Amino acid sequence: MTDARLIQRLEPTGLRLAPSQVWGGMRLVPVLRDTVRGDLRMTLRTYDDEAAVVSVKGGLKEPGLKYVSYVPHGLVMTWAGRQSEAVYGAQLQPSDGKRLKAGPFSIRLLHRMAHREDRRQLRMLPLHLAMEGFLSLQFGGPEIAWAEYSREGLSRGLDPRSESSVPGWALPMLDGALRTFEIHSQQVGLLLFKDDALLSAFIVAHPEDYRALHRTLVEDFYGELLLQYSFGDEPELGLTLDASRVSSLEDLRGELNRMRQDWADFHGFMAGGLFGVDVTSTRVYKAGGFLLQRFHTSLDPDEENHIGEAIVGTDGTLEYLKTYRLSSAQTRRAYLLSQLAESDWHLETTAERLRTTSQDLAVRLRNAGFGYLLKDSVLEAAQRKHRR
Secondary structure, three states, rough: OOOOOOOOOOOOOOOOOOEEEEEEEEEEEEOOOOOOOOOEEEEEEOOOOOOOEEOOOOOOOOOOEEEEEOOOOOEEEEEOOOOOOOOOOOOOOOOEEEEEEOOEEEEEEEEOOOEEOOOOOEEEEOHHHHHHHHOOOOOOOOOOOOOEOHHHHHOOOOOOOOOEEEEEOOOHHHHHHHHHHOOOOOEEEEEEEEEOEEEEEEEEEOHHHHHHHHHHHHHHHOOOOHHHOOOOOOOOOOOOOOOHOOOOHHHHHHHHHHHHHHHHHHHHHHOOOOOOEOOEEEEEEEOOEEEEEEEOOOOOOOOOOOOEEEOOOOOOOHHHHHHEEOOOHHHHHHHHHHHHOOOOOOHHHHHHHHHOHHHHHHHHHHOOOOOOEEEEEEEHHHHHHOOO
């Protein structure tokens, strides 16, 4: 039976949007929560290592599938067993994983993306949880030994698989925006736009937790749109009161409420590539009445695409959300792999699905960084055909 908390369409249930704040090419849209349950809390755990190795399969120091990246921090999730129980912060473990020295560098070994540490405490690695799921898509490669594939491709699939992203601190404008703008008393999250393109969404369950985690956004990683050149400040999206409809304080209150709703509707429209679209979700961990999951959108190259992770409560309320916008190149790579997988990795069949030739498909795979899956002779023949 499918868990009703597993997201099929991402909706900001229990949340509303406030007017945006603009700094250069960055637009920050506060996310507010009117009803705060208080039975799910997040606290920060910082790491000061140059890199982390996360054991996905196998032990920390044993052979097995590993995820390698720079991981500046983790989140520790603490939940109550009943809604009536009060939860404040978390009893943090004195250490997380093991550390190795590699010359002047420190490498942290971590066990799993989401690791249970106590009866009601879970440590997870934000965004990396979603990225690991993205990298694992069709990771196994061909299951049938088609003649076109290399020995490496047939035996190891996509191992290793890598993607590049941009750290938030690479753009000083983001740091300035996060330092400058106010945090609302009911704010639990933020929609981050660059040149009015949605880069990411970050939402937690409690306003106090968001206030403590607000600055971590500069440590997160983003797609290439973060460094997209901007010619100047984003336009202020102004709304005005209709003075003809105001003759009392009650009328003024009504007009202000209308303006707030107009702001929320417009910013929701701007985030339409994430909210309200169908997603494919995978269960990661069940914690009491909460379900931690990761998801991705359609991966259609003609659409805006995001990956992310979410926590949904028993009543369907979105309690936690962290997303990453895929670049066009990342989407194309994922789309190619999905089309191959749906055709059992048969080049001719996949080429027909894509309305192209097998030679052109081989060239596209090479250009996408997957040339190692194919035999050299197949690639050489495809390149000769492609040049004619």
